Amino acid sequence: MATRTVITGITGRMGSTLLRLARDASDLQLVGATARPGSPAAGQDAGLVARLGAALDVAVADDLGRALDAAKADVVVDFTSAEASLAHARACAERGVALVVGSTGFTPEAHAALQAHAKVVPIVAAPNMSVGVNLVIRMAAELARVLGPSFDVEVLEAHHRMKKDAPSGTALRLAEVLADALGRTREDLTFAREGQTGARPPGEIGVQALRGGDVVGEHTVYFFGEGERIELTHRATNRDQFALGALRAARWVAGRAPGLYDMADVLGLQGKT
Template sequence: MIRTVITGVTGRMGSTLLRLARDAEDLRVVGATERPGSTTVGLDAGLAARLGAMEVPVVDDLGKALDAAKADVVVDFTSAEVSVAHAKLCAARGVALVVGSTGFTPESTAALAESAKTIPVVAAPNMSVGVNVVFRMAAELARVLGQGFDVEVLEAHHRMKKDAPSGTALRLAEVLAGALGRSNEDLTFARHGMVGARPASEIGVQTLRGGDVVGEHTVFFFGEGERIELTHRATSRDQFGLGALRAARWVVGRAPGLYDMADVLGFQRTA
């Protein structure tokens, strides 16, 4: 049994992860956290997440959860800032970590990588197996189509999402730039007014927000007289959770390092 701690257990992803981990035959939930001041602190995690009693209390600090149980792995979908702090706690205790948070800056990514010198960390903006297949396919399409196609990325999420564009859209754009021999300086995130003709090297990344959209990402390859669209649509959060738990199973026992879902799935890196 892989002894697992879930953070943010009453949030959208936290409660999904808690349910999926509870139902998995090879995982055992041994710890659960929520933010300090949450009314759920001290409650049974399963009851707090409306899943039924699990005999695991909600605590307001990951360090407390790790000290109370001999965990093998922490699965964390909180925020970039909180995930960096959680990584330091895991590194101090030698516990593997899976991070699905988004909104990382170069500085917070560097801080996460620092902790990964001590423990194995899987970090990915999207844990869905399908999305990570799309990353691979997008890179291959870009390489085959070459420079004669204009490339754009469009993403849509629910109205409550805080970061824009999504981490998945950013990763898609970076994969495409790498496949086409371009840099992140070629990425364009907004157009307004008289912007002039589209530069040939530009990769546009556009954002939509509204309703309860779980997540949609489309890569457009615009050519002369033809267009190719590569789309992934998420209709529930379960696929993110299932991918994260797949990563949790994979990362336990690995050498220290900063890994992503390409490593988990055995793909060669696309960028």
């Protein structure tokens, strides 16, 4: 049976990509689509709004709650913004619908609110839904454990000029995983260097961000040792892999028990080394 799916934010780049790939998936059924409140796209056909070349017989709503009330959905896939995603999580919790969230920039308070909604419905939340990136995160942690404290660790990320948050959610996730693997804390993360900084403190993990052009997303973890250097890199050349990972998560989370999951759960990586 096809998973009945609602895509939010279809006027955006990720939303339209998700809509296209969900349309082409034989095991997914599009039953709803949304745009921002007050959008002129409301009431129009989602396929035409997203410029997919054909109508989908799915009308765009400007409120997720109304879209869910109109369709018996199994899961919502959301790549809008932290603020909008939190409102969407509330709407899903009120109606018992699973949710996949790829938005970044959540404050600690917003993340706590997301966790509260996950006590009611299953939610997959990850800063990066790419299968490749999540494997890189796992490999980075293993490298850190094996190399140990004798190697200096830096995370460098690059994104397009329009990205609003820095560093990226994926870079932060990488830094947190590296810190855990090395027995360090968030206090060991350094996000900027300027002026007379002195020698690099032992145990420091640097996280730096580049912005420019149309870069979809690049993340590199550097392990600097004496006489050798290891670089672990993931480069995204389009947004399809993020959307494909999110749709994989949508298939996985529909029908799960309530809880806050991540892509390691979806990919079966939890507890593996």
